[in-house]
Amino acid sequence: MARITLDHVRHAYGTPRQESDYALKEVHAVWSDGGAYALLGPSGCGKTTLLNIISGLLRPSEGRILFDDQDMTDLPTGKRNIAQVFQFPVVYDGMTLRENIAFPLRNRGFPRAETEARVAEILRLIDLEGMADRRARGLTADQKQKISLGRGLARPDVNAILFDEPLTVIDPQMKWRLRAELKALHRRSGFTMVYVTHDQTEALTFADRVAVMHDGRIVQMGTPEELFLRPEHSFVGYFIGSPGMNLLPVRVEGGEAILGEARIPLGPHAEIPPGARTEIGLRPEMLRVGREGWPLVPLRLEDVGRRKILRAELYGHPLAVALGEDAEIPADPRLDFAPEALNLYAGGWRIGGGRIP
Amino acid sequence: MKPWNNKAWLLVLPTLVLVAFSAVIPLMTVVNYSVQDTFGGNRFFWAGTEWYEQILNSDRFWAALWRSLLFSGIILAIEIPLGVFIALHMPRKGVWLSVCLVLMALPLLIPWNVVGTIWQVFGRVDIGLLGRAMAELGVNYNYVNNVGDAWVTLVVMDVWHWTSLVALLAYAGLVSIPDAYYQAAEIDGASRWAVFRHIQLPKMKRVLLIAVLLRFMDSFMIYTEPFVVTGGGPGNATTFLSIDLVKMALGQFDLGPAAAMSIIYFLIILLLSWVFYAVMTRHDQE
Amino acid sequence: MLELREAARTVGGETHIHPLSLKLERGSLNVLLGAALSGKTSLMRLMAGLDRPTSGSVWFDGKDVTGVPVRKRDIAMVYQQFVNYPAMSVYDNIASPLKLQGRPRAEIEAEVRKAADLLRLTPYLSRKPLELSGGQQQRTAIARAVVKGADLVLLDEPLANLDYKLREELREELPKIFAASGAIFVYATTEPAEALLLGGATAVLHEGRLAQFGPTMEVWRRPRDLTVARAFADPPLNMLEARKEGGLLLEGEAAFSPVPPHLSAAPDGPCRLAFHPHHLTLAPKGPQDLRLETTVDLAEIAGSETFIHVERGLQRWALLAPGVHEIAPGTPLAGFLDPARLMAFDAQGRAVAAAETSAQSLVRGG
Structure with a gap:
């Protein structure tokens, strides 16, 4: 187990001529020992590049990577003492489940008794004890992925365990279970874990701290709650939550955000760079529809089972509101929200919020 | 139930006719010969299992069978590991891969009798490059007189001719392994041998099965090359079943015993191929 | 067609x-x-x-x-x-x-x-x-x-x-x-x-x-x-093995609820009750709500809501609660459930009656 330091890491495939040639623009982060972290972002955001740099499959063009205080930048994967679980299950078909899990231990010459005890423990953990002595061939995808996971957890001395979209091949219902098991495993094992995904639910539920990546940069690193309530960048607001945060263009004047006829009081905020686009961000979950507030033009109400999504317009700007499953829209509906629900953005970056009386 | 599409049968028909003429009818003719006796003049007498008994009781047959089996055994023992070894060390991309593929495909493109002729000339002590070189080096090499030299020449020739087929098949199996497997193995701290044993070999199993079957059937039936190079000699030292068969059928014109021998030959190939197949796919049925 | x-x-x-x-x-x-x-x-x-x-x-x-x-x-x-x-x-x-x-x-x-x-x-x-x-x-x-x-x-x-x-x-x-x-x-x-x-x-x-x-x-x-x-539940359904006797629903020997009106047609005997995780709430929404004691297994925070895995006897349930709730494993937790939300199935798995909903919400808006 170790603290992972990414020291001003940059990476380009090929020789970079300009800033946009970098797949990873600049990442500087320190991940503490025993933490659960997630790298979240769309395809092409650089998250897989970063993961490969941590695992040692790629050497960064610039910067260093440290485990605790030891520089790992030039060490190959095999010497970094990490475990990794891949998107598609990797199992050794010809071996039994037991042998599969014992494999990384045997390769490193662990004593037999210790290996056996450890394997038994892991098999119990991944709930496959009953099948320990059958061959891995012909198992279902989620069983195979559990074995990959078990092999990752087998070594008691790893610096970190990396997960590369490990639940891709798992059915939705099984996902809920495996995700919770992973989280429980983290609690019990105390390994430093890094989880890479494009799925916000997986990232938020698994990790204590989530790094949201966009265009080769970490745009925000924070707890799930911070990412939800205070997205530092409008991309985070859009990417996290479904539907994502509503972004409405406003004019900022005299401590108020002006949207149509609405004048929304703002709290203290940083100076707005000249020419920057100003927007307010409102989470659909934090909006109220009732008889108070600004006039709302409802367009349609989508029933998605456990809740309803109201698509509406506020002074001509489209807006989504998340409502409970039994919600009804009153005649002449109005929109209201608490000042805490508001985030103010200039040029995409958060500069302030609503005025809290 | 309505047939799916009657026209489909028309498309299959030419193949059926071709197979009937090229395989089934000749085979039945051979069966016919193997149970009858003829003295020419198109007169046949029922012989029953007489020819079969004669063949199975002849030392000549068993000696030829033993030589064929030994030859196939040596060929498989050399070509399969060597082919896999070459495949493992082939470049994975770039110009060198193309160069490698072209070089390896070359021997496969040469006709059988030309291969035989090349080696026949190559090994000759009087004018052959190999034969002369060996003589210059003081090695007493002569495939015409020496049994060992004759065998070595045939084996080396076959290895030269066919190992690249095994290598290409094994290579195809290797490139189909996803990168994640190699990464996982590296992370698991697997040795080079463990990677081979637990990832590459299992993933190559299917293509290797094909390679083993092809090389076995082909080497067990080898005719042209030994016929061209050694003519079955010295003495009968390289007279394999195929050569013996031709000697019997065409040299001595013993059509009945030759037919019976063909059938036995055919059944042996069938049986051994099935055994190989069964042994190598055993694990899949678990 | x-x-x-x-x-x-x-x-x-x-x-x-x-x-x-x-x-x-x-x-x-x-x-x-x-x-x-x-x-x-x-x-x-x-x-x-x-x-x-x-x-x-x-x-x-x-x-x-x-x-x-x-x-x-x-x-x-x-x-x-x-x-x-x-x-x-x-x-x-x-x-x-x-x-x-x-x-x-x-x-x-x-x-x-x-x-x-x-x-x-x-x-x-x-x-x-x-x-x-x-x-x-x-x-x-x-x-x-x-x-x-x-x-x-x-x-x-x-x-x-x-x-x-x-x-x-x-x-x-x-x-x-x-x-x-x-x-x-x-x-x-x-x-x-x-x-x-x-x-x-x-x-x-x-x-x-x-x-x-x-x-x-x-x-x-x-x-x-x-x-x-x-098949249609995401997150997975919570299950409760129960028995109907007269006007009561029993879990083991203990009655925990009167039979809600929409299940009144069900015959007496064992039945399997099911409900969605978001129907189990942290606070009662009305006087009719059942109080169900559980123990927290794990809380997963998903930004706007928290997915709380709980145990009740041998049953493993989940609550989907709006907001952020950090709860340590092992903490006792009461969940509240409107009995009108219960679905009931007989021993063969056939629905006895579906959970009650207002007719209006059956129509998809838009």
């Missing part, structure tokens, strides 16, 4: 589809929902004519098309993998089915522009598919299927290989695109949330059998049996 009459398919002694009857109307969107290997793809292949049913028949607009091969039918298909012609531009990709139909050039141009506009591909028409993002590649494939003007459009998990956020965007657009065409759409997915977002009608498949078919919201709110309820 596409109709399957007792259509079944068996391959080598293994039944892929049990005899199944289904009617799909023109202009409808139909979701096939089921786990991997539940028979979604097999069923689509029967509909398309790629496979012939081993028994039963397939009808289209009143004509028996059972033996008619896919080439002679008017069908478009979109796959999980992005299938486009790599050497052709996006424009030519979309135009390809029209060119095959021998349509005039001007007409093709108009159709392609319309489809590209609908699928937001206009800026990329001159590019090659492999120069586009995954989402744009799949949009191209969908545009090609839409432009063909086929009677039947089959989409086999079309969004499975896309990023979460892209899926969300396309899901929102697809119903509009479908509504604009008059074809029968069939959309296979493993994700209950996707079926709910798409709306239309849903057929739940389980182990090669059609478990239930009806309007999506109707199936979700009134599952016919436990199989459907489970």
Whole structure:
């Protein structure tokens, strides 16, 4: 187990001529020992590049990577003492489940008794004890992925365990279970874990701290709650939550955000760079529809089972509101929200919020 | 139930006719010969299992069978590991891969009798490059007189001719392994041998099965090359079943015993191929 | 209208589809929902004519098309993998089915522009598919299927290989695109949330059998049996083994609730109760709510809501609570449940009565 330091890491495939040639623009982060972290972002955001740099499959063009205080930048994967679980299950078909899990231990010459005890423990953990002595061939995808996971957890001395979209091949219902098991495993094992995904639910539920990546940069690193309530960048607001945060263009004047006829009081905020686009961000979950507030033009109400999504317009700007499953829209509906629900953005970056009386 | 599409049968028909003429009818003719006796003049007498008994009781047959089996055994023992070894060390991309593929495909493109002729000339002590070189080096090499030299020449020739087929098949199996497997193995701290044993070999199993079957059937039936190079000699030292068969059928014109021998030959190939197949796919049925 | 009459398919002694009857109307969107290997793809292949049913028949607009091969039918298909012609531009990709139909050039141009506009591909028409993002590649494939003007459009998990956020965007657009065409759409997915977002009608498949078919919201709110309820629950359902005796519901020997009115028709005896995780709340919503004592196993915080795994005796349940709740494992926690939300199933898994909902909310808005 170790603290992972990414020291001003940059990476380009090929020789970079300009800033946009970098797949990873600049990442500087320190991940503490025993933490659960997630790298979240769309395809092409650089998250897989970063993961490969941590695992040692790629050497960064610039910067260093440290485990605790030891520089790992030039060490190959095999010497970094990490475990990794891949998107598609990797199992050794010809071996039994037991042998599969014992494999990384045997390769490193662990004593037999210790290996056996450890394997038994892991098999119990991944709930496959009953099948320990059958061959891995012909198992279902989620069983195979559990074995990959078990092999990752087998070594008691790893610096970190990396997960590369490990639940891709798992059915939705099984996902809920495996995700919770992973989280429980983290609690019990105390390994430093890094989880890479494009799925916000997986990232938020698994990790204590989530790094949201966009265009080769970490745009925000924070707890799930911070990412939800205070997205530092409008991309985070859009990417996290479904539907994502509503972004409405406003004019900022005299401590108020002006949207149509609405004048929304703002709290203290940083100076707005000249020419920057100003927007307010409102989470659909934090909006109220009732008889108070600004006039709302409802367009349609989508029933998605456990809740309803109201698509509406506020002074001509489209807006989504998340409502409970039994919600009804009153005649002449109005929109209201608490000042805490508001985030103010200039040029995409958060500069302030609503005025809290 | 309505047939799916009657026209489909028309498309299959030419193949059926071709197979009937090229395989089934000749085979039945051979069966016919193997149970009858003829003295020419198109007169046949029922012989029953007489020819079969004669063949199975002849030392000549068993000696030829033993030589064929030994030859196939040596060929498989050399070509399969060597082919896999070459495949493992082939470049994975770039110009060198193309160069490698072209070089390896070359021997496969040469006709059988030309291969035989090349080696026949190559090994000759009087004018052959190999034969002369060996003589210059003081090695007493002569495939015409020496049994060992004759065998070595045939084996080396076959290895030269066919190992690249095994290598290409094994290579195809290797490139189909996803990168994640190699990464996982590296992370698991697997040795080079463990990677081979637990990832590459299992993933190559299917293509290797094909390679083993092809090389076995082909080497067990080898005719042209030994016929061209050694003519079955010295003495009968390289007279394999195929050569013996031709000697019997065409040299001595013993059509009945030759037919019976063909059938036995055919059944042996069938049986051994099935055994190989069964042994190598055993694990899949678990 | 596409109709399957007792259509079944068996391959080598293994039944892929049990005899199944289904009617799909023109202009409808139909979701096939089921786990991997539940028979979604097999069923689509029967509909398309790629496979012939081993028994039963397939009808289209009143004509028996059972033996008619896919080439002679008017069908478009979109796959999980992005299938486009790599050497052709996006424009030519979309135009390809029209060119095959021998349509005039001007007409093709108009159709392609319309489809590209609908699928937001206009800026990329001159590019090659492999120069586009995954989402744009799949949009191209969908545009090609839409432009063909086929009677039947089959989409086999079309969004499975896309990023979460892209899926969300396309899901929102697809119903509009479908509504604009008059074809029968069939959309296979493993994700209950996707079926709910798409709306239309849903057929739940389980182990090669059609478990239930009806309007999506109707199936979700009134599952016919436990199989459907489970297949259509995301997150998974909470289960409670109980017994009905007279006017009481018992867990073990202890009565925990009077029988709610919607379950009054149920016979006395053992029954399996089920409810959705979001119906178990941290505070009572009314005087009728049941208080159910549990122990916290794990709390997963998902930003706007928290997914709390709890134990009650041998049962493992989950609560989906709005807001952020950090609760240590082992903490006792009371969950509240409106008994009107309970679904009940008999020993064979058949629904006794579905959870009560207001009639108004059954109608999908918009």
